[in-house]
Each structure stands twice: as structure tokens, then as C-alpha cells.
Amino acid sequence: MPSTVSEISQIYHQPLPDLLFEAQRVHRAHHDPRAVQLCTLSNIKTGLCPENCGYCSQSVHHKSGLAAQELSSLDAVMAEAQAAKAAGSTRFCMGAAWREIKDGPQFERVLEMVRSVSALGMEVCCTLGMLKPHQAERLKQAGLTAYNHNLDTGPGYYPQVVTTRAYQDRLETIRAVSAAGISVCCGGILGMGESLTDRFELLEALGSLDPIPESIPINCLVPVAGTPLADSAPVEPLDLVRMIATTRILLPVAMVRLSAGRLQMSEELQALCFLAGANSIFTGPKLLTTPNPEHSHDLKMLEKLGMQPKMTQ
Numbered sequence: 001m002p003s004t005v006s007e008i009s010q011i012y013h014q015p016l017p018d019l020l021f022e023a024q025r026v027h028r029a030h031h032d033p034r035a036v037q038l039c040t041l042s043n044i045k046t047g048l049c050p051e052n053c054g055y056c057s058q059s060v061h062h063k064s065g066l067a068a069q070e071l072s073s074l075d076a077v078m079a080e081a082q083a084a085k086a087a088g089s090t091r092f093c094m095g096a097a098w099r100e101i102k103d104g105p106q107f108e109r110v111l112e113m114v115r116s117v118s119a120l121g122m123e124v125c126c127t128l129g130m131l132k133p134h135q136a137e138r139l140k141q142a143g144l145t146a147y148n149h150n151l152d153t154g155p156g157y158y159p160q161v162v163t164t165r166a167y168q169d170r171l172e173t174i175r176a177v178s179a180a181g182i183s184v185c186c187g188g189i190l191g192m193g194e195s196l197t198d199r200f201e202l203l204e205a206l207g208s209l210d211p212i213p214e215s216i217p218i219n220c221l222v223p224v225a226g227t228p229l230a231d232s233a234p235v236e237p238l239d240l241v242r243m244i245a246t247t248r249i250l251l252p253v254a255m256v257r258l259s260a261g262r263l264q265m266s267e268e269l270q271a272l273c274f275l276a277g278a279n280s281i282f283t284g285p286k287l288l289t290t291p292n293p294e295h296s297h298d299l300k301m302l303e304k305l306g307m308q309p310k311m312t313q
């Protein structure tokens with residue numbers, strides 16, 4: 001039974017020692033508490049996106065100054081995937097600044113990328129905007145492991161963040177992904193001016209998905225100059241820890257990914273996030289368009305914590 005907002009609030013507001021103890025108990029029942037999955041992102045098509053997501057550097061509606069780039073070549077993406085694998089990544093995620101997938105030569109090229117990355121033995125994830133059932137089926141046939149499509153925030157706050165699409169559109173794409181037998185990667189962003197209740201409504205929505213997501217990215221907003229959310233206040237560190245612990249308790253089996261915003265986090269805060277149940281990070285100096293900690297720095301951090309990259313899937 002999916003939890004209600006008031007149940008989620010009760011979990012979240014427990015004294016921190018109790019919340020962390022419960023999150024640890026759940027985490028250890030389902031995951032190796034020392035292992036962190038390393039994932040690598042590749043932006044395969046940059047900028048000029050017709051959507052108006054208030055946080056995004058790639059929207060055509062904002063003046064972020066980002067240089068647009070057409071769809072990457074298969075060779076360029078494969079070089080990145082091979083380097084990621086050599087650096088210990090077990091999941092490769094390709095993102096495109098599209099509102100939706102259009103059938104045609106560009107989609108065929110993406111399918112070729114999925115086939116080739118899958119042949120490297122890595123988990124393959126894509127985030128390409130909205131898709132239709134027949135496109136999800138083709139991605140599945142090509143070997144796609146997971147499709148990332150975030151709900152971003154609760155349904156009540158969503159229209160404050162983006163108006164060129166509705167929450168319902170997101171849910172429909174997620175349904176098509178699941179129906180094709182592809183794992184769903186779906187999470188959100190903290191720090192966009194939303195209330196705690198909006199965050200709980202996001203968790204309620206994630207817990208109501210059927211099947212529940214295999215992977216939940218928790219992003220902290222990376223403010224980008226020129227976007228409507230450029231001046232947002234940073235997330236309170238302990239609010240992030242509580243949010244991760246609550247996510248872990250509500251969705252015990254999911255991979256909880258400490259995603260955007262790590263450059264602004266201390267190692268101590270990241271360590272608390274791992275204790276709260278986060279078990280994956282994106283590595284490499286760039287996310288899609290914004291900077292991320294250096295790979296070597298992340299490996300040193302894990303070593304200091306006595307943790308290690310998750311090797312097997």
C-alpha cells in the first residue's frame with residue numbers, strides 16, 4: 001500500500017537518530033552498505049529544448065549561454081562509454097535535450113548507441129523526453145536497461161516549475177516505459193522553492209507508481225545563471241539527509257542516487273547521505289551541462305569512508 005503524505009511526514013520528522021537507524025536497517029536488509037554504484041552521464045544532444053523547465057540550462061526559453069550541440073556520433077558516445085567502463089562505471093546514461101522522441105534517423109542512431117553500450121556489458125539508461133509505447137518497445141529490444149523520466153516535484157508545485165507539459169504527461173511516459181518491460185528511473189529535484197509537503201507529495205507519487213521505480217535520483221538544484229531558478233536558496237543539508245532516509249524507508253529495494261549538486265556538498269554531508277541509504281553517484285567532471293566532482297576525488301572519498309564502487313550488477 002503506498003504511503004500517504006501524513007505517514008511520509010511522520011517518518012521524515014522522527015528524531016534524526018531514529019530516522020537514520022530505521023533507514024540503515026532497511027538499507028542493510030536489501031543492499032551492501034559499503035557499495036556505491038558509479039554511473040556516468042553523457043549529454044548526446046545539447047540545448048535548444050522547447051520545454052521551459054525552470055531549472056534547466058538547455059531550455060530554449062532561458063538565456064543560459066549554453067552552446068547547442070546536435071546529436072553526437074555513435075563513435076564519440078562509444079569512446080565515452082568505454083572510458084566510463086574502464087573507470088569503474090557500471091551504468092551509462094545518455095541524455096538528450098528533446099521534448100519527445102521523434103521516429104526517424106536520429107532515433108535510429110540512439111537505438112544503435114543503446115545496442116553498442118549494452119554490448120559492453122554495462123547497464124544502459126536513456127533520458128530522451130516523452131516517448132510513445134512503440135518507441136519504448138524498440139528501446140527495450142535494443143537492450144535498454146532503464147529510462148530516466150523524473151517527476152521532479154509534487155503535482156501541486158509542478159506548474160510553478162514547468163508549464164509546457166503536465167504531470168500527467170510524465171506519468172504516461174513512465175507507464176509506456178514500464179509496459180515495455182524497461183526499468184523506471186524516476187526522482188526529483190530539491191531546492192526549487194518547494195515546500196516540505198511538495199517533497200512528500202513527490203515521494204507519495206513515486207511510491208504510487210506501479211511497478212515502483214528501480215532507481216530514484218535525488219538531485220539538489222544546481223542553479224544556472226539565466227534560468228528562472230538561478231537565485232534559489234540552497235537545500236538545508238540535514239533536509240537532504242532526511243529526504244534520502246525517508247526515500248530509502250519508503251522504497252527499500254530501489255537504487256537511491258545522490259545525483260546533481262554534489263559539488264556543493266561536503267564529504268561529511270555525502271557520508272551522511274550514504275548512511276541514510278543513498279547507494280549511487282554520478283562520477284566524472286561533468287553531469288549533463290554542469291560541473292561534478294572529479295572521478296579521482298570521489299574514489300578517494302569512498303576509500304576514506306571504507307566504501308567501494310559496486311562492481312557487479
Ligand code: SAM
Pocket residue numbers: 055056057095096097098099127128129130148149150152187188189219220221222223224260261288
Ligand atoms: N529532456 C529530458 C527530460 O527532461 O526528461 C532529459 C534530460 S533532463 C536534463 C534530466 C533531469 O535532470 C531532469 O528531469 C531534472 O530532474 C534534472 N536536472 C536538470 N537540470 C537540473 C539542474 N540545474 N539541477 C538539478 N537537476 C537538474
Ligand code: DTB
Pocket residue numbers: 041057093095127148150187188217218219222259260286287288289290291
Ligand atoms: C537525473 O535525475 N539527474 C541527472 C540524470 N537524471 C540525467 C542529470 C542531472 C543534470 C544536472 C544539470 C546539468 O548538468 O545540466
Ligand code: SF4
Pocket residue numbers: 049050051052053056057058059096097098099129
Ligand atoms: Fe528540456 Fe529536459 Fe531541460 Fe526540461 S529538463 S528543458 S525537457 S532538457
